Amino acid sequence: MDNYFVNRRSCRNFKSEKIDIKKLTEIIRQASKAPTCGNMQLYSVIATMDEENLKRLSAFHYNQPAASTAPCILTICADFNRFTQWCESNDADAGFDNFHSFIVAMTDAVILAQQIVTIAEKEGYGTCYLGTVTYNAEEISKLLKLPELVVPVASLSIGVPECIGEATDRIVTDGFLHIENYSVADEKKLEEIFRIHTENPENEKFIMENNKENLAQVFSEVRYPRALNEEVSVSFMQLLKKKGFIK
């Protein structure tokens, strides 16, 4: 088997070296051979490389080092605009202004994003998803001048790695792989599944720092708290409405 896949890790610190646009285009061209629904390619990629634009975009990602040090941020969007325009200019009824079409286009966009990650990393670049893309999706959308039926769903930093982080552990495969039917884990099994994280001394630190009792509380009450999730649920849904994917 190809060792790349087990050893890969995200990069959160980049050298200032710019990424060659031809090289980037070639990576993205190759990635576009990834599967896409009905060969419709329901995505767009906006490459931010200009210094001023990078500063503005990075701010919407809270200037995390994975954003602020990156010489290039790709914002990958679910895009039914191009296809709809093409249909309309061909006198065809384009019925893609609905939630299902968003889900289909989002799937296409994330598949493309992951293919870019794999190809870029295999070429020696570092990459990092910026999970914050949905937090300020409306502002990002304005900055990049996204039209109707175009919504950002994945942000990727890409550049020459300064230092690559430690490989992160994953839960055992049978913790998420179910044969024939989903089987709900009981408390004991859950403890076993998550032990790889709870017994990691690195994580002990976060519990202490945040004055919490355990790692689950750090995740759900500090890093991904209910109030924030609920706030972003509302703003992201509003953006889907504004962009025409929800009535």
Added chain:
Amino acid sequence: MDNYFVNRRSCRNFKSEKIDIKKLTEIIRQASKAPTCGNMQLYSVIATMDEENLKRLSAFHYNQPAASTAPCILTICADFNRFTQWCESNDADAGFDNFHSFIVAMTDAVILAQQIVTIAEKEGYGTCYLGTVTYNAEEISKLLKLPELVVPVASLSIGVPECIGEATDRIVTDGFLHIENYSVADEKKLEEIFRIHTENPENEKFIMENNKENLAQVFSEVRYPRALNEEVSVSFMQLLKKKGFIK
């Protein structure tokens, strides 16, 4: 560059040969090293390999050959159930019963799906996404006994390829790659972008067969018609409600 990426194509016809469960597990284990939000791994994979279950599942995918000939179908789900259960058993407030958490988990799930595709194809297996996963998501959900906060978002056939289809053309990269800002294509540019499909003689056939004037009409009025998109929008949204991701 690695030639795999430009030459890959999906497989819609499989040999009856079963897929070895150990091999499959190893592919999925390696794929789980793909990026995941906060290392939460917000996905589950349900592997259907039993003959009777495959028949039932394939029916929900309209028995398209990519489903009916497959010795294994993986249903990849956005899953906040496992993480929520773990938080709750640790006395932590798990606030993941909302739309944003679904979007985050769906992203994780699609990234994993695409990583499985790449690793499996590089190992010589054929794969195919079944875009029909959302059409009967509720029925699939029942068949696989999916609990709360678990929603199917990607289905993948996997097996030994019988015959691999022709490589499919993609639009030119600058048709979907935008530098700094999104630029909306005018009619002439759209015509250029889609020419690779409109001038494909293969597609001429579909226009004739369906008694349409052009390819755009075949796509939007026959293959992905408004009424179906709107119907699935409602049913998929209902499933998100039922599973607890939308109030």
